[in-house]
Amino acid sequence: MSYIKYNPNPDGNYVGDCVIRAISKALDISWEEAYIELAMQGFMMKNMPSANNVWGSYLKMKGFKRYSISDECPDCYTVQDFCEEHSTGTYVLSTGEHAVAAIDGDYFDTFNSGDEIVGSYYVKEEGLHE
Numbered sequence: 001m002s003y004i005k006y007n008p009n010p011d012g013n014y015v016g017d018c019v020i021r022a023i024s025k026a027l028d029i030s031w032e033e034a035y036i037e038l039a040m041q042g043f044m045m046k047n048m049p050s051a052n053n054v055w056g057s058y059l060k061m062k063g064f065k066r067y068s069i070s071d072e073c074p075d076c077y078t079v080q081d082f083c084e085e086h087s088t089g090t091y092v093l094s095t096g097e098h099a100v101a102a103i104d105g106d107y108f109d110t111f112n113s114g115d116e117i118v119g120s121y122y123v124k125e126e127g128l129h130e
Helices: 018-027 031-045 052-061 079-085
Strands: 001-005 066-067 090-096 099-103 106-109 118-124
Touching: 018 031, 018 052, 018 090, 018 099, 031 099, 052 066, 052 118, 066 090, 079 090, 079 099, 079 106
Parallel strands: 001 106
Antiparallel strands: 066 118, 090 099, 090 118, 099 106
């Protein structure tokens, strides 16, 4: 269970694109494909691609299911805690202000977000199809 530096931005930019990075990793698609698909989803919903309801509905269409967990400490989970307890599977974690991909116990981000508090997550569910 560890942090793995991940920045698929084609120019290596750090541009507030955490949702695009997380979805790119979780779906194993390019940054460009994730960006365009989220932009189209946002356009159809008349909202920004980074809005929680936009990327959440996009992930649901891709076979993910959303779960909420307590973000009130001492019952809260950090990204690191979550990964330690979820060592298999593909997840997109939401901290409210940030999104990060977690796959098989590792989390992928441009910085070590292991201390961020997770409030909800999406998991790729078996049997749910695009």
